[in-house]
Amino acid sequence: MYNDIGEFVSMRLKHIKGSEMIVKESPVVINNPRDYKGNFKSIFGNNNKIYLEVGMGKGNFIIEHARRNKNINYIGFEKYPSVILGAIKIIEEENLKNLRIICEDATCIDEIFYKEISKLYLNFSDPWPKKRHAKRRLTSPNFLKKYDSIFKSIKVIEQKTDNDDLFSYSLESFKEAKYKVLKKNINYFDSIRTEYESKFIAKGKNINYVKVFKF
Numbered sequence: 001m002y003n004d005i006g007e008f009v010s011m012r013l014k015h016i017k018g019s020e021m022i023v024k025e026s027p028v029v030i031n032n033p034r035d036y037k038g039n040f041k042s043i044f045g046n047n048n049k050i051y052l053e054v055g056m057g058k059g060n061f062i063i064e065h066a067r068r069n070k071n072i073n074y075i076g077f078e079k080y081p082s083v084i085l086g087a088i089k090i091i092e093e094e095n096l097k098n099l100r101i102i103c104e105d106a107t108c109i110d111e112i113f114y115k116e117i118s119k120l121y122l123n124f125s126d127p128w129p130k131k132r133h134a135k136r137r138l139t140s141p142n143f144l145k146k147y148d149s150i151f152k153s154i155k156v157i158e159q160k161t162d163n164d165d166l167f168s169y170s171l172e173s174f175k176e177a178k179y180k181v182l183k184k185n186i187n188y189f190d191s192i193r194t195e196y197e198s199k200f201i202a203k204g205k206n207i208n209y210v211k212v213f214k215f
């Protein structure tokens, strides 16, 4: 997580009492995701594309996408139950049938999906600036390898980050993993912003964006 002056600090987020139970009982959270491996379309009851956001945080981005694009199914992946309580409430209240959440660590992502994701969003992922933590970055070679088996056909990843070092690192990782850059912008404007994006823009920080693909 980030402190008040925008520095990344690795620490646990504030735990909200009872959050695990709320997550476990919510119909919008997929609590047994491995049971659906290769068959997530059955959750949505249609053949629409599935877009995934890993590290959805409070979910502003994926919720707004789901509201605007009813012909696309969305899955938000987030490791901390306390963080997703607000998103659960909104999805339930608005009855957003095309958005579901998985509350797990993305290190097991290849145990959960098999050839069913059409696009992966990585928004303001934790930068893990220390070299010894590089493997935890969601664009590290080991994560990119895990993503290979989750995509249905063409592999498409969109990344937004305020962090210039993480951005350079990610571009290098994408290149090594044979991804090609489709779009890149170091001063990106998106009409659908994440919580962190709004905070960084308010502080005058530029937003880095890249869209990569491989067959």
Ligand SMILES: C[S@@+](CC[C@H](N)C(=O)[O-])C[C@H]1O[C@@H](n2cnc3c(N)ncnc32)[C@H](O)[C@@H]1O
Pocket: 001, 002, 054, 055, 056, 057, 058, 059, 077, 078, 079, 080, 083, 104, 105, 106, 107, 123, 124, 125, 126, 194, 195, 196, 197
């Ligand atoms: C810096 S926040 C950004 C949240 C949101 N994407 C945004 O832009 O507002 C990163 C989020 O990713 C989650 N996260 C980090 N590593 C993760 C992992 N390995 N698996 C699942 N979630 C992860 C964190 O818990 C946190 O909520």
